[in-house]
Amino acid sequence: MWMSLSRDKMTITREQDMVPFRNRVKEAAVKIGMGLVNQTKLITAASELFRNMIRYAGKGEVLIEVISKGRESGIRLTFSDQGPGIADIALAMQDGYSTGKSLGLGLPGTKRLVNEFTLQSTLGQGTTITIVKWKNG
Amino acid sequence: MDKIPILRMGSFLLVTIQVDLYDRLALNLENDLVQMVYQTGARGVLIDISAVSIVDSFMGRILGNIASMTRVLDAETVVVGMQPAVAITLIELGLSLKGVHTALDVERGMALLQTQYGLHTQSADDDVDELE
Numbered sequence: 001m002w003m004s005l006s007r008d009k010m011t012i013t014r015e016q017d018m019v020p021f022r023n024r025v026k027e028a029a030v031k032i033g034m035g036l037v038n039q040t041k042l043i044t045a046a047s048e049l050f051r052n053m054i055r056y057a058g059k060g061e062v063l064i065e066v067i068s069k070g071r072e073s074g075i076r077l078t079f080s081d082q083g084p085g086i087a088d089i090a091l092a093m094q095d096g097y098s099t100g101k102s103l104g105l106g107l108p109g110t111k112r113l114v115n116e117f118t119l120q121s122t123l124g125q126g127t128t129i130t131i132v133k134w135k136n137g
Numbered sequence: 138m139d140k141i142p143i144l145r146m147g148s149f150l151l152v153t154i155q156v157d158l159y160d161r162l163a164l165n166l167e168n169d170l171v172q173m174v175y176q177t178g179a180r181g182v183l184i185d186i187s188a189v190s191i192v193d194s195f196m197g198r199i200l201g202n203i204a205s206m207t208r209v210l211d212a213e214t215v216v217v218g219m220q221p222a223v224a225i226t227l228i229e230l231g232l233s234l235k236g237v238h239t240a241l242d243v244e245r246g247m248a249l250l251q252t253q254y255g256l257h258t259q260s261a262d263d264d265v266d267e268l269e
Binding site for chain 2: 015016018019022036037039040041043044047048051095106108109110112113
């Protein structure tokens with residue numbers, strides 16, 4: 001079972017929040033002693049999801065948590081927005097698919113960079129994406 | 138407004154990205170660099186990302202765009218100094234930076250432009266030494 005050791009909530013309203021947001025994720029990752037490569041993967045994944053949130057929903061919230069499962073510790077990020085939602089999740093998870101002008105690597109690429117990835121979305125109500133990166137994952 | 142400085146070294150332009158980029162800043166850099174290649178007639182562009190800890194798909198796309206745009210203006214772009222963790226992450230993300238030349242550091246990037254593309258800084262050595 002997961003245990004949440006610390007919680008830090010951040011409201012995101014504009015693109016310039018990206019740098020302070022990354023710093024907070026990095027701080028949490030450094031605190032649990034995550035190695036540089038995993039840190040980089042986590043922060044890159046977080047950047048992709050941050051951008052999606054700003055681009056499609058305009059704003060949202062991210063919960064940054066330090067979690068533990070047995071002896072393993074990790075970082076869990078929960079992105080929630082009240083945006084338009086994702087019409088076809090299976091399609092959005094395919095490499096190269098994008099409704100915006102991006103490369104369409106955001107969601108499938110993010111999933112590859114983390115250990116756990118869950119996405120819930122309801123049209124017209126919003127999207128919640130949770131990612132977990134274990135310290136030694 | 139933040140701005141990333143572009144240095145001119147003879148027929149090369151040198152950009153050292155020292156801050157974490159957000160999207161607007163990266164887009165401005167793309168625009169400024171292409172303008173500057175046009176205005177100065179530069180033949181080579183070196184982008185040093187050794188201080189950059191994150192390259193995500195957007196930033197990767199900007200680097201690719203810069204390379205393609207400058208190529209159309211007859212200039213080669215070399216991205217140098219990528220950190221190993223960034224390289225690992227980029228490949229796992231699915232971005233291979235196709236069409237972008239890369240080199241380990243500024244010195245090798247410069248050598249690449251000079252030997253492979255036969256480009257030279259006009260007042261060659263002095264300028265280069267000052268910046269090292």
